[in-house]
Amino acid sequence: MNEKLRELNVEFLFEAILKLQTMEECYNFFEDLCTVPELKAMSQRIQVARMLSEKKVYSDIVSSTGASTATISRVKRSLDYGCDGYKVVFDRLDAEKEQ
Numbered sequence: 001m002n003e004k005l006r007e008l009n010v011e012f013l014f015e016a017i018l019k020l021q022t023m024e025e026c027y028n029f030f031e032d033l034c035t036v037p038e039l040k041a042m043s044q045r046i047q048v049a050r051m052l053s054e055k056k057v058y059s060d061i062v063s064s065t066g067a068s069t070a071t072i073s074r075v076k077r078s079l080d081y082g083c084d085g086y087k088v089v090f091d092r093l094d095a096e097k098e099q
């Protein structure tokens with residue numbers, strides 16, 4: 001993990017997220033935690049990451065998500081050079097779909 005992120009407050013946040021058990025709990029927690037624009041930005045980035053991992057082209061991603069090309073480029077950089085966080089989540093979601 002990026003050492004800039006590793007601090008007590010971030011760990012407490014991650015521990016709290018890991019305690020959520022239902023979709024309703026997630027909605028309630030994130031509605032309390034985030035502003036609507038923050039939540040929309042995060043959900044847009046994960047959709048962009050999903051589409052990039054499916055080899056979609058930028059123009060399709062822009063039209064589908066409304067994300068800027070700068071956002072798409074930042075997400076692509078995370079997919080290519082990041083910590084594989086997106087990959088772990090996508091692999092687990094795909095495995096659940098297959099069951």
